[in-house]
Amino acid sequence: MKLPISPPVEPMLAKSVPRIPTADGMTYEPKWDGFRCIVFRDGEEVELASRGGKLMTRYFPEVVEQARRQLPERCVVDGELIVIQRDRPDGQPQLNFELLAQRIHPAASRVRLLAETTPADFVAFDLLALADESLLDQPYPHRRSRLEAALGHVAPPMHVTQVTTDPATARRWFDRFEGAGLDGLIAKPAELPYEPGKRLMFKVKHKRTVDVVVAGFRWHKSGPVVGSLLLGLYDDAGVLHHVGVSASFPMARRKELLDELEPYRGAGADHPWVHGDHERGQRIPGGVSRWTGGKNLEWEPLRPELVVEVSYDAMEGDRFRHTAQFVRWRPDRKPRSCRYDQLDRPVRFDVDQVLRGDPENGGPTSGPA
Structure with a gap:
């Protein structure tokens, strides 16, 4: 060229x-x-x-x-x-x-x-x-x-x-x-x-916040500290779906999280994500895919009793589009109250109108030359 x-x-x-x-x-x-x-x-x-x-x-x-x-x-x-x-x-x-x-x-x-x-x-x-x-x-x-x-x-x-x-x-x-x-x-x-x-x-x-259930975690690649928290929300039928992760923590905080999660470790075979309810379309944590290459995505289940408030930017279907950000623990919330109906859903809008720059979108298609 x-x-x-x-x-x-x-x-x-x-x-x-x-x-x-x-x-x-x-x-x-x-x-x-x-x-x-x-x-x-x-x-x-x-x-x-x-x-x-x-x-x-x-x-x-x-x-x-x-x-x-x-x-x-x-x-x-x-x-x-x-x-x-x-x-x-x-x-x-x-x-x-x-x-x-x-x-x-x-x-x-x-x-x-x-x-x-x-x-x-x-x-x-x-x-x-x-x-x-x-x-x-x-x-x-x-x-x-x-x-x-x-x-x-x-x-x-x-x-x-x-x-x-x-x-x-x-x-x-x-x-x-x-x-x-x-x-x-x-x-x-x-x-x-x-x-x-x-x-x-x-x-x-x-940016929005929502209270979610912490139902598992993944180990960090550098050693025995928390890599990411696995987050869930309940649907109207009472099924807990995996909706994303919270993962951006300083190393010192990752060590603290391991101590905070310790009381909830040792979840048994009745954990809602161990087998998954495929008939009801339950989302559960996935395995290795072409996007992760050889990255170890094994996870450890936690008793789904912890609630955390996270911030997120948008949803992609029924999961967070990007990594959610940890805000604070919510010991005052019951896990079963963490449902999809908390989510602030945007008003539907036609992307073709945005691309065309239709006048009804609320303004000119360009600024002054």
């Missing part, structure tokens, strides 16, 4: 903030829940690069083909790979990160099949180079204007993300777009150049 910017290039990143930031010229856009991807195109040559310089080109042949058809002849575009699930029971198209994750598969035949059955879309949100010109040093409003001019003609499954400079519109997006599976908001300061690998943007994500 003979481009002014060549892979690997680390994408510019965002740092988490607790609330939507405001400043003159700040631009806001939806935070897509997918794989960050920088597309490099030089004629027929196309590469899809993720964070860390890993190439994803072989896993998304349909995106490579769309890049050849729709992107400028020579360009570098920053964006996100997403998968939209359209066959949902409620008929509402929504992002599905789990389906996207399944696209990373070692078998070429499986890659081809998944490209047909769960094709990915690409959402562009920054332009890093065009023809022989690098735009890294240009302020963001200039790069956005060039992006809209260069990609204004693209059609699904290629998209240009909508943006706004109105904080009130950004707040409405933050509330409404979660129902389409989006992650929150990205805020970009007005004169921001593109600095690879630097956390110069801001991200605001949805």
Whole structure:
């Protein structure tokens, strides 16, 4: 490839903030829940690069083909790979990160099949180079204007993300777009150049808390301390489902947790996850998969008597989308009271409306040029 910017290039990143930031010229856009991807195109040559310089080109042949058809002849575009699930029971198209994750598969035949059955879309949100010109040093409003001019003609499954400079519109997006599976908001300061690998943007994500049952744990890879807590919620039928893990602890805290869990160890064969109630679709902790490689996922059951409050950002079906964060023990709560009906479910929203930038979404599709 003979481009002014060549892979690997680390994408510019965002740092988490607790609330939507405001400043003159700040631009806001939806935070897509997918794989960050920088597309490099030089004629027929196309590469899809993720964070860390890993190439994803072989896993998304349909995106490579769309890049050849729709992107400028020579360009570098920053964006996100997403998968939209359209066959949902409620008929509402929504992002599905789990389906996207399944696209990373070692078998070429499986890659081809998944490209047909769960094709990915690409959402562009920054332009890093065009023809022989690098735009890294240009302020963001200039790069956005060039992006809209260069990609204004693209059609699904290629998209240009909508943006706004109105904080009130950004707040409405933050509330409404979660129902389409989006992650929150990205805020970009007005004169921001593109600095690879630097956390110069801001991200605001949805955070909630819920009380869950601690029904098991996994050992840490470094030794006899707690690696992760296995979390559960009861459904209306009284079945305890595994909903995720809490795992981000300092080493000293991992040792303390082992002492705190000691009274609950030694659960017998009647533990609700030892055998599983498959007839009622019970979720139980899994084993080794292609995502974990050779990682030991054996777990130790605990008597399901401990309740912990955790924070989480969103649900993927009936489990936490990402690792939940430990908040505090809840000795005042009874385990059987930890049910799915605690969860704050977002209002359903059509992801296609977000991609189209429909006026009824609450604001303009772009800020002033």
